[in-house]
């Protein structure tokens with residue numbers, strides 16, 4: 001099978017499995033797991049924040065951030081197709097008791113003037129704005145890189161209104177590798193960031209949230225409340241350290257494979273999308289001659305796995321589990337399916 005459903009399907013390689021086996025361990029709820037402590041220091045340094053914390057998933061990372069920054073009855077500005085709004089089962093409403101304020105972005109990016117317009121006035125009829133959320137790369141927009149200038153502009157608005165900004169940076173390293181902008185420049189625009197170790201970076205489990213030391217101190221209590229305090233979590237952290245030390249640069253291969261796929265698919269009749277929209281490792285296309293379900297199931301029969309993300313759109317995601325050869329086969333297979341062979 002050529003698995004293009006997500007970069008979450010990546011498996012730990014041999015070096016990572018060895019690091020897991022050899023990990024030095026302690027009880028992380030007591031703060032005594034040396035591997036977790038090393039990972040958190042390394043991660044904080046890489047994103048230029050004072051402190052960082054390991055969480056089991058990106059969703060928990062985002063939710064801990066929302067819980068830490070906000071209080072119930074306030075409003076959180078977020079992009080209408082963002083993961084926090086779309087894919088977290090309304091967790092921010094259920095747990096944090098916030099009201100989401102979804103705004104339509106452009107290629108996933110929220111214009112600063114739109115954000116400013118959405119910030120609430122002081123009026124008893126209105127929920128106070130408590131947080132602005134950004135996402136980079138933007139998943140549902142197609143792995144698009146949010147330009148640094150856009151993030152800086154939102155940051156300026158946030159400073160003006162004294163509001164925190166949380167970055168869902170599940171794939172912030174993809175954004176950095178694709179754009180050449182250091183991760184720290186993106187994260188300098190935000191108060192907190194979440195990123196995934198378990199996607200393109202190839203670790204089996206885990207995400208990081210990072211921010212100021214007082215923010216992470218509060219976040220630790222929220223993680224504990226949610227049941228995310230883990231004991232000998234060095235088992236996970238050992239893989240995360242290797243992911244950060246050895247897997248960041250190779251994301252460029254995933255991007256090159258996605259570009260190859262985009263160019264191949266764009267040349268086919270019966271597929272519509274703009275290959276210029278492909279910035280990183282995600283390719284989203286619209287079949288015009290058959291339904292998405294039919295395309296997905298015919299591809300699956302022929303050994304290519306994709307996901308349907310909209311009634312008219314199919315997503316292909318590259319990762320270290322697929323190589324150039326797999327991409328060439330995928331293009332040929334899509335061509336065969338569209339031709340009805």
Ligand SMILES: *Cc1c(COP(=O)(O)O)cnc(C)c1O
Nearest residue numbers: 057058059060083135139168170
């Ligand atoms: C995958 C993803 C997450 C959540 O990560 P999980 O570990 O699957 O909970 C959050 N945000 C974005 C943009 C993602 O792509």
